[in-house]
Amino acid sequence: MxxxxxxxxxxxxxxxxxxxxxxxxxxxxxxxxxxxxxxxxxxxxxxxxxxxxxxxxxxxxxxxxxxxxxxxxxxxxxxxxxxxxxxxxxxxxxxxxxxxxxxxxxxxxxxxxxxxxxxxxxxxxxxxxxxxxxxxxxxxxxxxxxxxxxxxxxxxxxxxIPPLNVQAEIVRILDTFTELTAELTAELTARQQQYAYYRDELLTFEEGVVEWKTLGDIAENLDSKRKPISSSLREPGDIPYYGASGIVDYVKDYIFDGDYLLVSEDGANLVARSTPIAFSISGKNWVNNHAHVLKFETYAERKYVEYFLNSIDLTPYISGAAQPKLNQKNLNSIKIPNPSLEEKERIVSILDKFDTLTTSLTEGLPREIELRQQQYEYYRDLLLSFPKPEVVAHD
The missing domain is CATH 3.90.220.20 (DNA methylase specificity domains)
Incomplete structure (x- = not known):
């Protein structure tokens, strides 16, 4: 029916x-x-x-x-x-x-x-x-x-204004959708807390267990190849143009092609951390001078550093009050625990699963919540779309 x-x-x-x-x-x-x-x-x-x-x-x-x-x-x-x-x-x-x-x-x-x-x-x-x-x-x-x-x-x-029993039935149906969304949101919060716990546990090493290296020794910095383009000079296309916190535009050409880790160089988010300051990108892309470009030999090394940078307090490396900045010298000086490649692969494998569950917009809980919200809005509008009485025209 x-x-x-x-x-x-x-x-x-x-x-x-x-x-x-x-x-x-x-x-x-x-x-x-x-x-x-x-x-x-x-x-x-x-x-x-x-x-x-x-x-x-x-x-x-x-x-x-x-x-x-x-x-x-x-x-x-x-x-x-x-x-x-x-x-x-x-x-x-x-x-x-x-x-x-x-x-x-x-x-x-x-x-x-x-x-x-x-x-x-x-x-x-x-x-x-x-x-x-x-x-x-x-x-x-x-x-x-x-x-x-x-x-x-x-x-x-x-x-x-349908009869009260119909109002109550509409409320019952819509409550079912909102309760499901609330349950999924609570599940997401619990998984995010669980993820943060395991991330901190996996990325914490006792003194002397692993060697520590500076980020400059682990990654190849490609900042010198960046080219900022003002918005008026960008040729529209389908190549992502990255800034400090992600994609800011799409352009016709590219300067990088491969797998890289971008790290915010400046902006309030370095302090606020409302979005990740380190994020992986793949494929053809263009990066402006607001994000550092780092290259690694393996997927595990890149993702390991990404998880680590997003988990630590970067305040000691940030300069500037009005406009926070993480310059290349300070970025390269960040000390990173450097376990074996096998251990990095193990850590990344665990954290990747949590990351998919808690952040993926295609297969994780956020996607499920989005779909349930869309379903709720569809039924809400459908159930409340009673026909309006026709207006009779008068001469």
Whole structure:
């Protein structure tokens, strides 16, 4: 049975009405409090900035709290209300909603609204994530340094209103998808922690067990062959053009052809480490002067050094405060434990398996999570795509 025929059977001939959000429920804006007001325990609160990272479809506990005396001066969302973000750095931030299902009320920031209605709050929360809702509120969002929307603008969006039992069934189906994604995400986190543990164990050697060599003695540095090209002079093509953190463009020609290890030479990521500062590349490529180019004799030696560099603190080798830089001299001076090739192969074999599981976008957990997210979004939009009533034209 298809999803649509299943929903038709569930509706049993009942026509789904579309109504403005302002017709179905009531919006209430929160009151301002600042991050210094937030404490580790007290009265539950939700700051709008937390909505992007901590809350999804629903929540029954808060991540932050405020003093109870302050809470009485602020505004709250009650159990069954939907907390909706009304301000953010981009238009895409606006309208995200979370059903509050906690036993007590929760204080909400003035960049949020609470929405109280007789509708299933999780059904509303799922609807707020659809493109059809986002498209409806876009004309009412004011843009500038901060994008924002008021209650009147939110209220102009229309929502399909099937019977409550149908709302509950839609929520049940979509919860199944989000729970599976959550389980996979938790599994990925556990595997990442396991990977970090084994990586550190495998790359830690007791003093005197192995010799240590400088990176300059282990790798051949090909920095002198790099050629930066300004964006205006690059001829478009299908050859990857690499910078400090990865591919920045595609060009027509190449200067390297083979297997290499690139290491970030400059940029904030040398300190932040939000992405790996050492990464392997293969095939034809062009590299600018923001990444060092290292060549090794074997795959195992290259990957071993890649794993090691990404595991250690490079601060002692980095110069510059405003613009961090890992120059060639300092890069070459980094000391690397140098076990036998057989041991390197063993270490790399283990870490490669973890790396595939935790980072691969083609066969690892991230790919599985992406597919489940796409599946969830497909069914969410399908299940919430009730036909709108035809508008009768008048002369």
């Amino acid at each position: 298809s999803e649509l025929s299943y929903m038709d059977k569930l509706l049993d001939g009942v026509e789904v009405e579309w109504k403005l959000l302002e017709e179905v429920g009531k919006f209430q804006r929160g009151k301002r409090f600042v991050k210094k007001d937030m404490i580790s325990e007290g009265f539950p609160c939700i700051h709008y900035g937390e909505m992007y990272t901590h809350y999804d479809i629903w929540a029954n506990t808060s991540k932050s709290f405020v003093d109870k005396d302050l809470a009485y001066k602020l505004r709250v969302a009650e159990c069954g209300d939907v907390v909706i973000v009304a301000a953010g750095e981009t238009i895409e931030d606006i309208g995200r909603g979370t059903a509050w299902l906690g036993e007590s009320s929760v204080v909400i920031h003035d960049a949020c609204f609470s929405y109280k209605s007789p509708l299933n709050p999780k059904y509303v929360s799922y609807f707020l994530r659809t493109k059809m809702f986002q498209d409806q509120i876009k004309p009412y969002i004011s843009s500038g340094k901060i994008s924002a929307i008021n209650a009147k603008g939110l209220g102009k969006a229309k929502i399909p």
